[in-house]
Amino acid sequence: MDIPQLRYSLRQLRYFVVTAEVLSFTAAARKLHISQPSISTALAELEASFDVQLFIRHHASGLSLTTAGRDMLGLARNLLKNAEELQASARELDGGMSGTIALGCLASLAPPLMPMLISRFLSDFPGVQFDTHEAHQDDLLRGLHDGTLDLALTYSLDLEDDIAFMPLATLPPYAILPERHPLAGTSSVALADLLDEPYVQLDLPHSREYFMALFDPLGRRPVPAFRSAQPEVVRGLVANGLGYSILNFPLKSTRTTDGADFVMRPFRDEVTATTLGIAQSRSMKPRQIIKRFAEFCEAHVHALRQIPSSSGDA
Template identity: 75%
Template sequence: MDHNPLRYSLRQLRYFVAAAEALSFTAAARRLHISQPSISTALADLEASFGVQLFIRHHASGLSLTQSGRDLLGHARNLLKNAEELQLAAGELDGGMTGSISLGCLVSLAPPLMPGIISRFVKEHAGIAFRTTEAHQDALLGGLSDGSLDIALTYSLDIADGIAFTPLLSLPPYVLLPKTHRLARARKVALVDLLEEPYVMLDLPHSREYFSALFDSVGARPVPSFRSSQPEVVRGMVANGLGYSILNFPLKSTRTVDGEHFVIKHFEDNVSATTLGIAQSSGMRARRVVQHFAAFCEAYVRELHVQEEHKANA
């Protein structure tokens, strides 16, 4: 059988990714500790091998990626990671799992979820390194698409084409109230009872629309009195009496960093839950270490849910 030899090298792909991230041959050459002409020549050869233009060269202002360059960037990153995994796999034949994982997490989920998962995982796999990113949904999905993220922990909100989402846990929303609020002693809270109350909004893309849409069943949406993109600030505002808020992920503490307290109440309405899960690019085969971590995340989250149910029923 006739096999066409590869007409590009891993070295050229490394240069391509570095230049795409820096958008400058000079900056990429500095990062890679090579000369600027070397990287420029290597990437011109790569473009000739591929038969497509990867960069638009701007004489005074660096580079920009062509559409072809953007389309190939994620594949190049993935191929380099797989090449790294092959080398690591050879070293693992007489040792433990090693490698690196680029992990993204929705910013509102990161504080209560990400540290525990990473801590438990590295105790079992000391050779694994993590690069973490906490961001809003659009940035996470973009990172998965361009290959800068291997995996993300997030909600099932507006999952884009090309993203595979593995659902792990259904999370109904709940209300946060100041401990002195008139509804703080209620067993459950009705949406309609909150309409005239000051609302502290978690101001993140997709999340703000989801929480506001919960009120469509009662005919009006709340107007936020305060907004913050930081969950801890939202909880602090509630605890300090500025209004109520709505969140999804279970909290183990009702005390804020400034020492104040809030209470948590469930809705008596039939409100739609969102789903916590694992997001990955569906167009790129996950490396073995990422597959192993995804399975670990699934087991961790399900164990966390069982613990919360036992606590609630105790």
């Protein structure tokens, strides 16, 4: 078998990725602890070996990536991660699995989900490291596309064809109500009962439209009395009697950080559930450690399939 002669090095690819992230030879040199001419020379050689321009050099305002440079960035990141896995695999001959997982998580999911999964995974594989990113859906998808993220824990909302999605749990929406609300004494609530009540909206991209669309069969939507992009603030506003809200991630506690309480009630209506899962770029071949973490998540998220009960327990 003939092995092709490579005209570039992993060192050049690393210089390219770092420079593409900071868009400055000077900043990249500081980050890599090498001289600026060394980076400039290495990247010029890389462009020559690929016969393609990766950067547009601006004399007064740094660098910008060409279209080819943007396309190459994700591929370069993936190749460097594969090289890291090769080295990690060699170490595993005498020890456990190791390497770094760039994990993204939807911002509203991160507090109740990500720490638990990471902690349990590290108890089995202490040699693994995590580079975590909490973001909104659009930023997570961008990170998967450009190779910044290996995988992302998120919902199946507005996914593109080039994103592979592995479902983990189906999560129906439910209402959260102040503890003293008249509907808090019922075992379930109807959307029609909430339509004219003060609505505390979880004001996140995609999420707000999903929750609002639940009311479309009624012919109109509620008008938010309060909005917040922070789930804990939403829960606090509800617990302090300022309205109701709708969530879909099961919670272990119905007490907010200020000591107030709320209750959770399922809907009597037929409502559209969301699907929690793992998103990955189809163009990136997952490393073994990424496959192992995805399998681990699939095995450990089964408990989230529960619907909040009338007692308020998730």
